[in-house]
Amino acid sequence: MKVFKPLKPLLLASLMVLISASINAKTLETFLSDDEYTIGVVVENLAFPKSIEVMPDGNILIAQRDGELVLINKSNEQKRFSITFPELYTKGQGGWLDVIPTNAFDVTSRLLLSYSKGVDDNNKLVVLSGLYSPENGITDLKPVFEVNKAKDTPVHYGAKLLSLGNDTYLVTSGDGFDYREDAQRMNSHMGKVLGFTINGSPLDNPPFPEHPFIFSLGHRNPQGLVKTEKGVIYLNEHGPDGGDEINRLSRGKNYGWPVVTLGVDYSGALISPFNTYTGMEDPLLNWTPSIAPSSMAVYQGNAFPQLNEKFIVTALKAQRAFVISNDGIKMTEQLLSDKVKTRLRDVAIDLNGDILLLTDGEQAKLIRISPTKM
Template identity: 50%
Template sequence: MKSVRVIKKFLVSALASGAFSPVLASSLVSDANIEPAPNTEKHAVINDMSVSLKSFTSNVVVENVVTSLAFPKALTTVVDKMKRATHILIVTRDGELVIVDDSGKVSKFPLSLDNLYIKGQGGVLDILIPSQFPASRTVLLSYSKGSDDANRLAVVKGELSLSSGISNIESVFEVVQTKDTPVHYGGKLLQLEGSVSSQELGFLVTTGDGFDYREQAQVIGSQLGKVLGFSISGKPLMNPAFLESPYIYTLGHRNPQGLVQGPQGQIFLHEHGPDGGDEVNLLQKGANYGWPIVTLGKDYSGARISPFSTYPGMREPLVDWTPSIAPSSMIYYSDDQYPMLTNTLLVTSLKAKALYAVNKTSSKYVSTKIFDKLEMRLRDIAVDHQGNLLLLTDGENAKVVKVSPKQNKAQ
């Protein structure tokens, strides 16, 4: 457990040694179009939009799609709007791919992952199906690999068949540093639409700080506590922010989870704070998001982690959740099934057992709890071909539920 004095000492030594890039102290400026909104949950502006969002639960129906899932970690969909069909894909912690077709048929396939490490928060972490599917059948998986003494985050690629699972799995990227803690992996994947590197698709993956290694989130030479950029062949993206560490896209993260791209190319990320200080951030390449120098949360013992709630050159969050909600995943909703949700971030939470809508009101981002009917920890969220919400619950007996508008139940 680090005291305020240790954090201050680390900051001074890191600045002196060049661990922080000079660009972070000199050229990082706040987005002129976005004002940080700390504690927006308590200070949200009540307007017609927020009133509409708060009535969401009373205007939807919920039905189970698949049940009896053992520790699922991620959910995604393959949507065929021409055929008006959706395949639902779930990956579980222990290395299984579950596919549910549009008729409700459930198929399960093992994932052949090298040295899969299943302990604590480890295991299979995420699955990403690039927008080129099915013309290209390449998909990405993230997972923890190694042992109790030395484990790390890994990203692999494989070929997806909706009838036979994922085959031909090959390594793409592994975090350089190993750790001896089974927590704070990050592991969320994102395809950068329109971003190419030597004609290859660009991707981002989040990495956690490993809990006991939180100072590494501020060290440019470490890949812990970062968002990393890479191509499908595992090379760094072009024009990196830090030439000495070309994989680093952003730094200063604790345990980043939800990662999505908006219609104008903006990239949103949320992450777990300690006791309080969960955040939504707008990412900009090369930016520093503060952890552990800046936090609005406290250590689990109640001790202060840092004296700073802001710091020059470090970005402030768009949204702060204190007390913590434990955000788990996120989508940018752009369908018209729910007009009140169009162009809204939808965030699932574990501790709060609820779905939150995050939207911009005037110049601030406002978080509104819109759905807690399940009273279960929510692990992930996706959308089907109609624009209905698919929610993945958490735990040893989890399920996927479909949330659809009451008036459309007969469709």
């Protein structure tokens, strides 16, 4: 096995200063002018919320780390329900992490939920289905899928769910932080995007028949996963210190981690000498220094038609929401608003086209950005 020597500390520090200076010197334009929108608070007193989902009837679901469902109706009235997850593990970045409706929701009223299960030295990513009603919250939890390897770290779960249609789904699975080499190991589900059906079976015609749940590999901690109206899938993910990415996701592709990265270890040590590698996909957009991208949405709506087909990316470290434009050749970025300056966990678009931003932490809020009424 080839061993790569780390860069000398002084050289590495000099390179990072140059990179940081070039990035920080760039002043981003703001996409929405101040007179185009208003900001309102939908709900406060949220405790470590992880995701938002706008339901077909317009109700909003918020999944909170400790298993609490917050339901907000179209009159902004809220209900709170405690969901009993089997062996819910809430340390670090764990907990209840995502929720989406199943493809047959109109018939079955069932949702998909991702969460971390286990204990300190043995925990993993799990997907369940649950029966939803505005009166009772989520009940009748049933297992659907779980990753094939447990870990002893409370971080890097990924856990973002996406429907592909016809009761088939993807879920992102992080590398567990201390297990980054697993992102390139085919016998491990860590550091992968995984495909499954509502019954917990692999997708038809998987790209790796001997490892049928693996849709793509080489991921670190992917937390944004979207599909455009044309059916193209995009993913964003956290790099280490630098090297955050947006990628176009395709079945069977290798996205490089940890063989390829534009970031370095938190200690300053070099992770890899490669920023590109044959057979591995280059990112469409890279953030160095890190912004810590936490989620992503494709805008479709009438409230802000100038945003249609653009991506909105939320960030934890940068404490901003970004608008990403994609002309088919390159991606460019702007700030969504210069008024929203806080750690942002998730983003969604409601049925009116308003933008919902979920802040992060133990005193979090759900914020609504609406067009100014003329």
